[in-house]
Amino acid sequence: MTFPSGGRVPEPYGQSSGANLADILERVLxxxxxxxxxxxxxxxxxxLLTIKLRLIVASVDKAKExxxxxxxxxxxxxxxAHRDxxxxxxxxxxxxxxxLERGRGQEDPSLERGRVSEEPS
Structure with a gap:
């Protein structure tokens, strides 16, 4: 929109920032x-307390690099990873x-006999 004096009406705040924000985000990632x-x-x-904050903002590809x-x-x-x-x-x-099964086979033979005798014939 132009005025009769030839001036332009400035774009409302935030309308032109969409493309700029996308460009900035693309560069950051x-x-x-x-x-x-x-x-x-x-x-x-x-x-009393120390908190160390580290924040990395990057694309997955850049992070892998x-x-x-x-x-x-x-x-x-x-x-x-869950399956692994x-x-x-x-x-x-x-x-x-x-x-455990290998250890069971090496038990005291008297225990094994006792277990066998308890079983019905």
Whole structure:
């Protein structure tokens, strides 16, 4: 919209920022952004609490390039990691069961005889 004097009406706040925000977000996700800070609470020069904050904003591809891929091995976030965790637990249980069964075969022979005599003929 133009005025008779040739001036332009400025765009309402926020309408042109959509494209700019998308560009900024694309750049941040492409390059990555790290925000770091520490919060310390002291009382009479005695440190009571320290909180270290680290925030990384990046695309999944960029995070993988940086060597950050913890979500792939977290069973709560990855079905493959959950299956791997279950398979590992299953293998551990089977190994423990086999160990128990081997130990059972090496029991005192008198105990084995006692168990056999208790069974009905």
């Amino acid at each position: 492409d390059k990555g952004l790290v925000i770091a800070g520490d919060i310390r609470i002291n009382l009479l020069d005695i440190e 940086m060597g950050i891929d913890w979500w792939e091995t977290d069973p709560a976030l990855s079905s493959r 965790e279950l398979a590992r637990e299953n293998a551990e249980l089977r190994a423990h069961l086999a160990e």
